Amino acid sequence: MTDLISLDLAGAREGLNNGDFSAVELTQAHIKAMGAHRDLNTFITETPDLAIERAKEADHNRQQDQAGDLEGIPLGIKDLFCTEGVLTTAASHILDGFTPPYESTVTAKLKEAGAIFLGKTNLDEFAMGSSNESSHYGPVHNPWKANGDPRVLVPGGSSGGSAAAVAAHLCLGATGTDTGGSIRQPASFCGVVGMKPTYGRCSRWGIVAFSSSLDQAGPMTRTVRDAAILLNAMAGHDPKDSTSADASVPDFEAALTGDVKGLRIGIPAEYRPDGLNSEIATLWGKGVSWLKDAGAEIVEITLPHTKYALPTYYIVAPAEASSNLARYDGVRFGLRVEGESLDDMYSKTRAAGFGDEVKRRVLIGTYALSAGYYDAYYLKAQKVRQLIYQDFISAFDSVDAILTPTTPSPAFPIGEKSDDPVSMYLNDVFTVPASLAGLPGISVPAGLSGDGLPLGLQVLTKRWDEETVFRVAGVLEEAAAFPGLPLTGEG
Amino acid sequence: MSLDDARVQRIAVLARIELAQDEIGPLGKELSGILDWIEQLQEVDTDAVEPMTGGADQSLRWRTDGVEDGGHAAKILANAPEAHEGFFGVPKVIE
Numbered sequence: 001m002t003d004l005i006s007l008d009l010a011g012a013r014e015g016l017n018n019g020d021f022s023a024v025e026l027t028q029a030h031i032k033a034m035g036a037h038r039d040l041n042t043f044i045t046e047t048p049d050l051a052i053e054r055a056k057e058a059d060h061n062r063q064q065d066q067a068g069d070l071e072g073i074p075l076g077i078k079d080l081f082c083t084e085g086v087l088t089t090a091a092s093h094i095l096d097g098f099t100p101p102y103e104s105t106v107t108a109k110l111k112e113a114g115a116i117f118l119g120k121t122n123l124d125e126f127a128m129g130s131s132n133e134s135s136h137y138g139p140v141h142n143p144w145k146a147n148g149d150p151r152v153l154v155p156g157g158s159s160g161g162s163a164a165a166v167a168a169h170l171c172l173g174a175t176g177t178d179t180g181g182s183i184r185q186p187a188s189f190c191g192v193v194g195m196k197p198t199y200g201r202c203s204r205w206g207i208v209a210f211s212s213s214l215d216q217a218g219p220m221t222r223t224v225r226d227a228a229i230l231l232n233a234m235a236g237h238d239p240k241d242s243t244s245a246d247a248s249v250p251d252f253e254a255a256l257t258g259d260v261k262g263l264r265i266g267i268p269a270e271y272r273p274d275g276l277n278s279e280i281a282t283l284w285g286k287g288v289s290w291l292k293d294a295g296a297e298i299v300e301i302t303l304p305h306t307k308y309a310l311p312t313y314y315i316v317a318p319a320e321a322s323s324n325l326a327r328y329d330g331v332r333f334g335l336r337v338e339g340e341s342l343d344d345m346y347s348k349t350r351a352a353g354f355g356d357e358v359k360r361r362v363l364i365g366t367y368a369l370s371a372g373y374y375d376a377y378y379l380k381a382q383k384v385r386q387l388i389y390q391d392f393i394s395a396f397d398s399v400d401a402i403l404t405p406t407t408p409s410p411a412f413p414i415g416e417k418s419d420d421p422v423s424m425y426l427n428d429v430f431t432v433p434a435s436l437a438g439l440p441g442i443s444v445p446a447g448l449s450g451d452g453l454p455l456g457l458q459v460l461t462k463r464w465d466e467e468t469v470f471r472v473a474g475v476l477e478e479a480a481a482f483p484g485l486p487l488t489g490e491g
Numbered sequence: 492m493s494l495d496d497a498r499v500q501r502i503a504v505l506a507r508i509e510l511a512q513d514e515i516g517p518l519g520k521e522l523s524g525i526l527d528w529i530e531q532l533q534e535v536d537t538d539a540v541e542p543m544t545g546g547a548d549q550s551l552r553w554r555t556d557g558v559e560d561g562g563h564a565a566k567i568l569a570n571a572p573e574a575h576e577g578f579f580g581v582p583k584v585i586e
Contacts, residue, residue: 097570099569100570101566101567199546199547200547213546214546216546242551243545243546243549245547305535308531308535311531311532314525315529322506330572331571331572331579332567332570332579333570333572336572339582341582342581342582344582345581347504347507347508347509348509350506350508350509354508359508359518360518360521360522360525362506363499363502363506364522364525364526366502366505367502370502376533379542380532382542382544383535383541384532384540385542385543386540386542387537421521421525422524436543438546438547
């Protein structure tokens with residue numbers, strides 16, 4: 001059964017359709033791989049029994065000709081999605097023992113399509129982080145290592161467990177969420193495809209809230225086609241999320257035409273700061289040539305407010321987080337630390353339940369929203385956010401898509417950046433602007449660094465044009481012929 | 492922007508996060524460092540700019556103001572650290 005975990009999602013779907021193997025066999029192979037790679041710490045909760053039970057139903061449904069689009073496909077679910085009856089932690093101590101009595105809309109849609117959940121993947125606490133080191137359940141290990149260097153590397157974050165599990169072939173795909181780069185950055189670090197759709201494309205209902213004007217769910221897979229297949233099952237209008245778009249969902253897989261002739265691709269000058277890692281710059285240059293060779297027109301563009309995106313994000317996201325995380329008070333769910341009064345109980349519970357990075361962000365957000373500081377911080381950030389958005393609007397007057405690197409560096413060793421919050425924040429310098437603007441974006445694995453570590457390229461388009469994102473990404477993927485992580489044989 | 496200990500303590504009270512005495516100083520330094528870095532936003536001219544208040548262009552939809560769901564008290568209380576007779580239990584608030 002070793003072969004079964006080497007398949008990608010589209011290949012597994014075809015094999016199931018042809019009757020080459022059963023959903024139970026496919027699921028068992030992935031459960032075995034998951035068990036053999038616990039050292040990576042990619043899953044917080046494994047649900048093998050539920051998965052096998054579901055796989056039997058999937059085989060039955062297929063026999064009855066009632067197979068959904070993802071019938072029998074084993075997935076990992078970021079532990080930020082509420083799953084009915086299955087522990088949901090957001091990788092925080094404060095949600096100890098929380099078993100949701102309901103299912104998030106995105107996971108409900110995946111279940112309806114027939115997908116099988118292997119378990120809940122690790123992440124940065126409340127999705128706040130770029131390295132997965134802030135998880136209460138310990139850091140995830142990137143399955144990639146630099147040539148000749150035994151040090152364990154971070155998988156990126158916050159969807160680090162999903163990215164590492166997909167890279168190591170423990171599941172055929174996984175859900176992620178992206179607030180400032182939390183799908184695209186770990187995808188780049190782990191050599192997988194990570195797609196953040198337009199804000200509003202997927203319902204946020206039942207996803208543990210971090211920053212509500214930015215949070216967006218998306219797929220993480222080993223191929224662009226798999227991401228398109230998975231997004232089709234995740235997306236769609238949901239009356240339970242007032243910001244979910246009442247728009248029809250195109251067939252994203254059909255957008256993979258392989259043809260970018262005449263498409264105008266923007267190259268933003270501001271994404272080439274002084275001192276940009278030369279390997280990243282070289283790879284970006286290769287991406288430009290691949291698209292040019294495929295018939296696209298390359299256009300130099302400018303996004304003048306790019307340098308203000310990170311500081312803007314670090315007001316907007318913490319402000320919204322400080323409000324969203326007010327619900328963790330020891331009363332309705334999770335951890336409670338007793339105190340002498342109600343206020344004392346709140347303060348002790350939150351002191352014990354939140355990790356350092358979450359505390360920092362809640363405090364920054366509280367300060368930015370407090371009387372006398374609101375205009376100087378929060379209102380100012382909302383105005384700069386508008387300018388960042390307008391930069392993109394103007395750029396899309398002259399281009400159809402934008403190509404940039406996904407991250408300023410390859411994956412770094414665990415512990416290397418944990419002492420300095422601001423240097424950690426800089427990891428998201430290329431992903432945050434599109435998040436603030438609500439644009440769709442993808443990271444495609446495009447090459448290896450000199451040390452043999454994966455590097456990604458990012459494609460962005462205007463809102464609601466995921467089809468062009470997939471089309472361009474498909475062409476890059478084919479030209480890059482990225483090798484993927486070699487399978488080690490066990491599993 | 493440097494936050495003194497009293498200011499850090501005040502923010503922590505607003506956020507309902509208890510801080511140990513020896514946490515306040517180092518945390519104040521970290522938060523000040525982050526705020527210093529954010530300070531660069533002040534150089535952007537935003538006088539004539541409308542704030543962007545959400546992630547979507549669309550305005551929020553209207554819906555009927557009606558009860559659509561409910562009656563799940565037992566399910567909701569199942570996760571509560573303390574529950575009595577259909578209510579959440581909290582420390583005594585009235586002396």
